[in-house]
Amino acid sequence: MTFIMPSKDMKNGFASISSDENWWRGAVIYQIYPRSFQDSNGDGIGDLAGITARLGYVATLGVDAIWLSPFFASPQKDFGYDISDYCDVDPMFGSLDDFDALIAEAHRLGLRVMIDQVLSHASSQHPWFIESRSSRTNPKADWFVWADMQPDGSPPNNWLSVFGGSSWQWDSTRRQYYLHNFLAEQPDVNLLNPEAQDAILDTVRFWLERGVDGFRLDTTNFYCHDARLRSNPPADFVEKSKEIEPYHYQNHLFDKNRPETVDFLRRFRALLNEYPGSASVGEIGYGPQSLDLMAEYTSNNDKLNMAYTFDFLGDEYDADIFRKRIARFEEKAAGSWPCWAFSNHDVSRHVSRWHEHADDDGQLAKLMGSLLLSLRGSVCCYEGEELGLAEAELAYEDLVDPYGIRLWPEFKGRDGCRTPMPWDSKADHAGFSPARPWLPVDSNHLPLAVNRQEADPTSVLSHYRAFLAFRRAHPAMIKGDIELLPASVGGEPILAFRRMYADEEVLCVFNLGRWPARYKPPFDVSTFSALEVPSFRNSVSDGVISLEGTSAFFGKIERK
Incomplete structure (x- = not known):
């Protein structure tokens, strides 16, 4: 297998990471989806060793850190966001030794390493949940959110799952319902319970001791729920012509966005402060409260270092909308530090979302990449964004995302942004793997492969490298x-x-x-x-x- 090696003029000459404890301010964080970055063992699935082999390429971009989507032990019902062991690597991705090698190589190249932490929910196969569901009196009985049925046997309240249907699942062993904001196989950890908090924070400490530089926190605003389990009221306003999911017809006052989350985030930050230089960025979904929560969760330097919302991950493409959303954050949290993103593993790639507003997708990718990298704050760049990749077109039979399969064809799910990284337009499966990948390579991505763009000084990839160099040359663009x-x-x-x-x-x-x-x-x-x-x-x-x-x-x- 041929790998792209780093160029000789790479920043810092592959020096070790700096001692700047505030490295995250103005950092550019490159998100890697491990399944789709590089397969090193020929099974069609990307892995940690493959990532390590490609880190030289990432370093040549001029980014400051990588963010790894989940690689933990998992039944893979939601592709790693259902964790059965927070302190181990799933065999499909390698081993802890492979992770240690990745950390060492990243640090050698001057790259920090941030990992996904899914603290709001675990897998139904996690030993904690297996014990919790075994009885109402076991030591972990209250580590997850359990509630009795209503007199007619229906769920405790009207809360809905993001993935459809009630967010309550009946368990015949305990004869109670348990809460799951996502898949039924992803029960919610009860972060109102101090013992559950302690256990979760111990898993965070495990990775800090292993040398990680920070965490991206999944679904941060879902951490806590209303202890009284009050039903949500109807949403104040819903564009019924645009919403295909009942979830959006509720005002989610009680199943997420709870004030109790702030206290847990303070505990989390206190742990990070024991490891100087470690940083956190929280994910906050789209909604009326999103920017307010972003400001609240990053205020006073005692909670998250940074947060990002879905406000720039939708279809809206308008200068006035961009201006108003930036202004609102600056008004609400002038002393806080935001993190911005236009694409990630959960949404359609922004070149496709905003395609209709430009005559040339490549030029659109250059413009929006430059805008993203010019905002005050830090930036998350999703793998392939620097190539100008559009959303992959997949046939129904190729889908693996349960969310997309259920909502097809109105919503095609998240598989289109998760297809393999195209490295070599002439190699089998674009150089990602010698075997048939877990998702097919989109033929439209082949002309945008790394090997094609590296030879073209006018390519999107060349633009990203040049703009990141321009950004580093002007401190106002990073810290200003x-x-x-x-x-x-x-x-x-x-x-x-x-x-x-x-x-x-x-x-x-x-x-x-x-x-x-x-x-x-x-x-x-x-x-x-x-x-x-x-x-x-x-x-x-x-x-x-x-x-x-x-x-x-x-x-x-x-x-x-």
């Missing part, structure tokens, strides 16, 4: 504050802001439209000069910026 600027007069689809750090100011202007536009910054400058950024050829005349369609401008500001 942000000032959103008013929209253009005339309604052009322009998003503009300044990034400011020490004595450096960088103007960032994005034309989200497919046609040329003009923008005049609303401030006086004595010197206003363009900064060279690949892929964007724009001009300045008399203080007015002329932008091509689907393009961006970056300028250096010097005050009078």
